[in-house]
Amino acid sequence: MSPTMKLNPNVIDLEYAVRGPIPQRAAEMAREGVRTIPCNIGNPQALGQKPLTFFRQVLSLVEEPDRVRRERALHALRAENPAALAGHDLVPADAIDYAAEILDKLPTGTGAYTESNGPRFVREAVARFIDARDDVATTGAPASDPDAIFLTNGASEAVRHGLDLLIGDKRDGIMIPIPQYPLYSATIHKLGGTQVDYYLSEEDDWAMTREAMETSLAGAQAKGIDVKAIVVINPGNPTGSILPDESIREVIDFAEKHSLVIMADEVYQENLYGDATFTSFARVLGNRDVTLLSFHSTSKGFYGECGKRGGYVEVRNPPKVEGSDVGFIDILLKLASVNLCSNVVGHLMTYLMVNRPKEGDESHALFTSERDAIIEALETKANRIREAFAQMDGMECYGRTGAMYLFPRIGKLPAGTGDFDYCMALLEKTGLCTVNGSGFGQVDGTHHLRIAFLPPTDLLEEVLPRWIEFHNRYVNG
Numbered sequence: 001m002s003p004t005m006k007l008n009p010n011v012i013d014l015e016y017a018v019r020g021p022i023p024q025r026a027a028e029m030a031r032e033g034v035r036t037i038p039c040n041i042g043n044p045q046a047l048g049q050k051p052l053t054f055f056r057q058v059l060s061l062v063e064e065p066d067r068v069r070r071e072r073a074l075h076a077l078r079a080e081n082p083a084a085l086a087g088h089d090l091v092p093a094d095a096i097d098y099a100a101e102i103l104d105k106l107p108t109g110t111g112a113y114t115e116s117n118g119p120r121f122v123r124e125a126v127a128r129f130i131d132a133r134d135d136v137a138t139t140g141a142p143a144s145d146p147d148a149i150f151l152t153n154g155a156s157e158a159v160r161h162g163l164d165l166l167i168g169d170k171r172d173g174i175m176i177p178i179p180q181y182p183l184y185s186a187t188i189h190k191l192g193g194t195q196v197d198y199y200l201s202e203e204d205d206w207a208m209t210r211e212a213m214e215t216s217l218a219g220a221q222a223k224g225i226d227v228k229a230i231v232v233i234n235p236g237n238p239t240g241s242i243l244p245d246e247s248i249r250e251v252i253d254f255a256e257k258h259s260l261v262i263m264a265d266e267v268y269q270e271n272l273y274g275d276a277t278f279t280s281f282a283r284v285l286g287n288r289d290v291t292l293l294s295f296h297s298t299s300k301g302f303y304g305e306c307g308k309r310g311g312y313v314e315v316r317n318p319p320k321v322e323g324s325d326v327g328f329i330d331i332l333l334k335l336a337s338v339n340l341c342s343n344v345v346g347h348l349m350t351y352l353m354v355n356r357p358k359e360g361d362e363s364h365a366l367f368t369s370e371r372d373a374i375i376e377a378l379e380t381k382a383n384r385i386r387e388a389f390a391q392m393d394g395m396e397c398y399g400r401t402g403a404m405y406l407f408p409r410i411g412k413l414p415a416g417t418g419d420f421d422y423c424m425a426l427l428e429k430t431g432l433c434t435v436n437g438s439g440f441g442q443v444d445g446t447h448h449l450r451i452a453f454l455p456p457t458d459l460l461e462e463v464l465p466r467w468i469e470f471h472n473r474y475v476n477g
């Protein structure tokens with residue numbers, strides 16, 4: 001008989017729908033040889049998206065430093081004799097230069113621990129990226145500080161670090177949007193804190209309102225909760241919504257009034273379609289004295305390098321620990337050092353994300369054409385799925401297309417069933433793996449699903465008619 005043991009109930013009770021029972025069933029079906037389409041998660045390369053050529057050329061040279069010399073020798077050979085190596089594509093000279101520069105700054109390569117917060121040259125590049133993105137030269141906002149940037153294993157670890165510092169016990173509350181990305185609910189639960197929900201307004205394209213924030217805060221305070229922070233996901237997951245600048249200002253006003261930390265999850269800042277633009281919290285914050293943690297990742301955007309686990313958190317206006325002279329950054333550094341360092345390939349992917357080929361560089365044209373093709377294809381696929389919703393009884397999709405997801409409301413379901421049943425049946429009948437809205441939180445009595453609009457176009461075209469047919473049959477009993 002197996003021994004029994006009392007395990008941490010906070011971990012036992014964790015829920016993480018994005019990898020929950022529906023994806024688990026999909027994995028089982030795949031093992032049985034059934035073809036499934038994993039739209040449960042924003043994992044572009046799992047659905048055939050090609051890595052950006054430049055990123056991988058540089059990375060592979062850094063992984064194998066001897067190749068830098070060899071590739072240079074090949075260029076020299078061709079310069080001497082243009083007919084040499086005919087028919088062979090050489091690695092572009094700028095990729096070789098990038099790799100050589102990285103190796104110069106990181107002579108220990110990818111196999112050695114780095115600083116706990118990540119190599120300084122990468123943090124400096126992130127700071128330059130933030131300053132250029134937010135146009136600090138003209139706005140007069142404070143420049144980003146490389147010592148307030150922590151490189152992490154994806155944004156997930158950065159978020160966990162933030163929550164680790166803020167949550168001590170169940171009286172500590174964190175406001176999160178509903179619907180939300182379940183990293184937040186799961187981590188708050190694991191740390192034994194209190195999740196304080198504020199609801200986004202679906203009919204207003206998932207806008208966040210001051211009233212909803214104030215109501216949620218007052219409700220939590222009335223129960224004795226010490227609310228420490230407000231999480232904002234912009235562009236939104238699962239909603240795809242993009243906050244207008246006025247809403248960002250409203251959140252900052254709210255956080256200032258109530259002395260809250262803002263946790264701005266901005267991992268989808270480059271998943272913009274049509275005329276959409278992104279404004280960061282740091283930009284709107286400017287010189288105001290509100291603590292801001294902003295998160296970014298190599299997993300999303302058009303790069304979609306989820307497996308490389310690159311990400312960072314930037315801290316603005318770090319507070320001092322109550323009753324002491326110790327700073328937030330010192331504690332964060334201590335926390336990061338417990339892990340020794342995050343993975344070095346992730347650091348380098350972050351470096352490339354923020355320091356890409358510039359106009360005039362040999363690789364610039366290919367880089368931009370790959371980027372544009374990925375973003376255009378994502379938008380086209382999202383539009384195709386939206387068109388399919390129009391043929392599904394009672395399916396309504398609010399919000400603009402952003403991030404990598406659509407989050408339609410399933411307005412009609414057979415009595416006694418919920419969105420979990422719907423998504424499970426959809427998987428069984430079509431192989432399409434989505435996530436039920438209840439996995440993200442939603443207004444009681446409403447039903448949704450989240451689909452990542454990532455499958456290759458031909459697969460999508462094949463599955464959409466089957467989904468429409470399934471839907472209309474299922475909801476009409």
Ligand SMILES: Cc1ncc(COP(=O)(O)O)c(C=O)c1O
Pocket residue numbers: 042153154155156157181183233237265267296297298299306309310311
């Ligand atoms: C809103 C949001 N934040 C954070 C993450 C975590 O990303 P990663 O840890 O891969 O950087 C995700 C992943 O899907 C996400 O959707």
